[in-house]
Amino acid sequence: MSLAQSAAIAGDAAPAATGRAAAWRRSALPYLLAAPALLLLAVAVLYPVLFNVFASLHAWNLLEDDAPRAFVGAGAFAAVLADPQFWTALRVTLLFTVCAVALEFTIGLTLALVANEAIPGRRLIRTLLVAPIMATPLVVALVFRLMWHGEFGIINHALGQVGIGPVVWLAGPWTAFVAILTVEVWHNTSFVFLVLLGALQMLPAEPFEAAKVDGANLRQRLWHVTLPLLKPAILVALLFRIVFAVRLFDEVWVLTRGGPNGATETISILLYRAAFEVFDVSRAGALSILLLAITAGLAWLLIRFLYHRGES
The missing domain is CATH 1.20.5 (Single alpha-helices involved in coiled-coils or other helix-helix interfaces)
Structure with a gap:
């Protein structure tokens, strides 16, 4: 070459x-x-998750020592799972999550469908419906604590005007549960409404026009056109609400602190008591991992359900 x-x-x-x-x-x-x-x-x-895993595998109480003393394996998890208080808190957490998310989705979807129509004053209506989510959970809980007051609350005052006696809302198991559920739904339905309204405004008009031409009524268009097209937005809204509802803490702590007699005690309340009242780091770490697993499991079930519905 x-x-x-x-x-x-x-x-x-x-x-x-x-x-x-x-x-x-x-x-x-x-x-x-x-x-x-x-x-x-x-x-x-990742670091907090790994730290909680490490803490849950070691005997560690800050009142006794500032460092983990011994490796106990799954001992902390076994102790938590053997505690009846945990199962009561799990039942309360799951019941609250299902009720809150179902109500928020139903009300949020209904309001989004109404606000998406050409109705008078819809801009003002949208602004008012979005306003609750702008308040912090602590402020909302404090305001509603005054409203639920058995003697001076405005809710009992309104009931008294129609001849219904005063109700000590935060002292009874079911009335306290309903009070917290009402606060949560009022505060967070705005998020579901905002997500679904944004998705509704982005939907194409052609499928709805074709459904009208084919003779589909309002219920059929909602079930067979609107909801399938909204499925990605529904998944986002429900995922966020499930994640936050499972770890509810602020409203419960301000209103009832888990009472009366554990009727509103969620897993987050148990976790807080373990970490900041008895300083049992290993138990708090185990509860954190279990709460993460429960949240991931519920999210997986939701995705599986929507995916299965999409296939069928």
Whole structure:
């Protein structure tokens, strides 16, 4: 091979190598840009989870020692699962989650369907419906605590105007549960409403026009056109609400602190008591992992249910 031919081959190879390097940089650039956020997310999420796993596997009480003393394996989980108080809290948590999410979805979807129509004053109506979510849970709970007051509350005052005697709402098991459920639904239905209303406004008009031409009534259009098209938004709204409802703490702590007699005690209340009242880090870590597993299980069941409905 002559010197001229070697130089020509080298000249052809150089642009090819430069092109491959540029292509690699272009493909790697999104990952490099996302790396800081992913690293921060790993530190903010993965580290607490690993710490809770470590704490749950060791005997650790801050009143006795500031460091874990011995490896106990699944002993903390066994102790939690053998405690009847945990199963009572689990029942309350699941019942509350199912009731709250079902009511929030039903009311939020109904309000979104109404607000999506061309009705007078719909901008004002949308603003009023979104307003509750802007308040913090602590403020909402404090305001409703005054409203539920057995003697001076405005709710009992309104009931007295129609001849119904005063009800000590936060002292009875079921009335306390209903009071907390009402606060949660009032506060968080706005989120479901906002998500579903945004999705409704993005739906194409052609499927609805075709359904009207085919003679479908309002119920048929809702069930066979609107809800299937809203399925991604429904999944987002329900996932967020399930995650936050399962770990409800603020409203319960302000209104009843888990009482009366554990009727409103959720797993988050148990976790708080273990960590900040008796300083049992191992029990708190076990409760945290169990709460994470319950949340993941409910999310999986929701995704499975919607996916199965989509297939059928």
